[in-house]
Amino acid sequence: MTTVLYDDIFQLVREPIDPHSLIDHVRAPEDGAIVTFDGFVRNQSHNRPTLYLEYEAYESMALTKMRGIAAELHEKYRIHRVAIVHRLGRLEIGETSVFIAVSAPHRADAFGACRFAIDTLKRTVPIWKKEHFEDGAVWADGELPPAPVATPRAKPAS
Amino acid sequence: MTTVLYDDIFQLVREPIDPHSLIDHVRAPEDGAIVTFDGFVRNQSHNRPTLYLEYEAYESMALTKMRGIAAELHEKYRIHRVAIVHRLGRLEIGETSVFIAVSAPHRADAFGACRFAIDTLKRTVPIWKKEHFEDGAVWADGELPPAPVATPRAKPAS
């Protein structure tokens, strides 16, 4: 079994995300392109003014899933490095909740991989958002994982 | 005739590009997503080690074309603001030659617009790159504009 090591970053943080250090991390002279995605807190949700958000995660599984996304990116695209960071806890309007940076020799791979990363994160990484409004708070409607989970029926009990 | 004004940025600069000020410019609380593209100088070209690059532009036309790209982005995508900056003159390995930032309420528009912007810039904005190697310098092979220019034959002389 081959183990491939990439110098990628996966983090769940409770302090503000610093995009610059993440961009610096993925940037290398053999690349030519970096694409970044910055997701941040909007001032409204479904036309209701938002006060602030709270994010919580199943942290151990979320980190495993983020690592899995990066591995899939390296399989699907010709990229160099990936940084995926999600913030937890209370976030104010305009603050970054998720930041993704991907470096690659060519732009098509950088764009494709960055887009795939955020789309997959939003469907499969166990993180939840609670939206706080003037008149109360609600858990945001979530997204469903992509495919039904296969049943491991054939596996004998060990 | 309606004039729509957007608070976009188009620049040709001879000093290092500062991505942070451009990202700050496009970021607004009604958005939720920023996608950026950072194109920078690779350490090789077709497997020959690059020493440095030089960019030149037909500056007045390049700025007009960049403005045109932004206008097209606002037509095609639901986006908020655009910043497109290209550097000219001598660039060392790892330095950013082009930086594009697009903010939007939703990520699909931010990704689509940012990708469209760099693809269109590379085909239509009159900027040229000279690659300097150990043993000399060559103008890079360029890209052809997308479509043949229509002939204004029917237009009477004024």
Added chain:
Amino acid sequence: MAPVSQTVRVKVLFFGRLKDVVGQSEESLDLTEASTIEQLFALYSERIPQLAKYRSSVFASRNQEFAAWDAVLHPGDEVAFLPPVSGG
């Protein structure tokens, strides 16, 4: 030898709105016989009837991987019940 009945200790986690409904985020539970994830959820639904209506939208994980509802639990498993995710 006849099989010896023994308890299966699992760790159970609830997140998001499920945590609010259940009133706690985590507990250790001793199952008196081999159970599936489905049976574990049914156990909680008996205790907290309003949990049942979330069944169709809930996902389950075992040991940090999405798991099928008919997966049989083993001693030491960590099971989590997950509402549709909304990160990003």
Added chain:
Amino acid sequence: MAPVSQTVRVKVLFFGRLKDVVGQSEESLDLTEASTIEQLFALYSERIPQLAKYRSSVFASRNQEFAAWDAVLHPGDEVAFLPPVSGG
């Protein structure tokens, strides 16, 4: 009245490898009769024969917009000959 022949002064620009071939980036030129962009390029190709081989890959602009080769030049026009672009 019979048309009066008069010179058409245009500004001509060369970029990238064309600038190297022509040896200058910009000049003002008085055309003695109405000319197209094609004819203007031919004029330079007579002066600098090796320019002709670039014809098929060159684009022309008039007043900062891509222009057709059969576009007729007017006084004050700014014409540029552009190799395939390689920015980004």
